[in-house]
Amino acid sequence: MEHLEFEEFYEESRDACLRAVLATTGDRQLAEDLVAEAFTRAWMSWRKVSRHPAPHAWIVRVALNTRVTWWRRRRHEVALTGHEAVVPAAADGPDVDPALLAALRRLPRRQREVVALRVFLDLDTETAARALGIAPGTVTAHLSRAVAALRGELATVNSQEGER
């Protein structure tokens, strides 16, 4: 029963979670790995996660936290081995608009996270604020700034495409 519930949850929310994490990380493969890791942890703690008010927000939060952990681990490995820092994999896959990803990547991290939760998970301001651990007013402010920045980026992209 629990397994079926989890499967259903996965089918319903996996794409939205992936898009949210992709919008934040800008790395298609990394985003898929992070989301898979978060869903695996969700399966292991499904009793707890299933009772979460916004389980898909939990997934995205865990994925982003995992990214920080992985990054720290990689950074540590770099320090030990003396190799160059890990270069992010190519951000854009065949199913992603590279110009949009580039525009998102230029946003500050917190603004990207707010966009991810509000746009791809369709969370309201309160829930997004709880998921990010910030005040609702801060969410609104971040979203407003992000939209303003993206509007400029998208206008530039559209004008460049129009010139071609």
Next chain:
Amino acid sequence: MNDNDVLGTVRDAMAEVHMHTPVQQLVAAGRSRRRRRIAGTTAGAALATGLALTLAIDSPQVNAPPVAAGNEVHVHLAAFSVDTNPDGTVTVKMTKQESLDPEIMQRTLAQAGIPAQITINKWCQPTDESQNLEADLKKVVGEEWQPDAKGDVRQDEQRDLKKDAQQDEQRDRKNDALQGKKPNINKDVKQDDHSGQNPVMVITPSAMPPATKLIIGMRTEGYQPDSPSRVAVSMGLVPDDAPLTCTTDVPAGSSPRS
């Protein structure tokens, strides 16, 4: 382009992004991780148990069983001491009943040639009173008192105390007989009578009839404080196979003295 248009454009741009990882892969990874976690926990528990056992085996034991040299035993532990005397008697000194491990004391006494059954806050008597070998018990067990670290009782005072106790016991038995009371035929050592001293028993193993054992019930400090009985240790001598009836109530004692 208003705010909704901007957000709509972002949403549409990602419309073709799909998660390709099959759910079975996640579930398999979760199961595998869970198994490892359980195995780790089990291994941790096993390691802890092993460590505890190692410590228990390797650490010097407070109540370690004695090493007997022939039938001679000289064991001095926190709870009791057992010493074989040159005349073949065995001196048993109780020092701290609270920390006494009855099994270890039984083994120690057995190595000193004294079969015994020891109980803490539990007193046993043969179900058939005719199996209580009172006459032999008197030959087997002598009782004396020694001061502990706090006490300071000289040998002559000990003798006086012992004599007084014997006289009191005889007087009380007579009184019991006059009053028609049924005496407790076990040998009792009382608390308080010798405050600050430890009960010392001198046991003569050779006086024990074949196939008999001592039954020794000990009372820890503070056990049934409301009981009027002041019995600290109660002893009896019974055949090995005598059925016993036991109680956790402190025995009344053979010679209650006020």
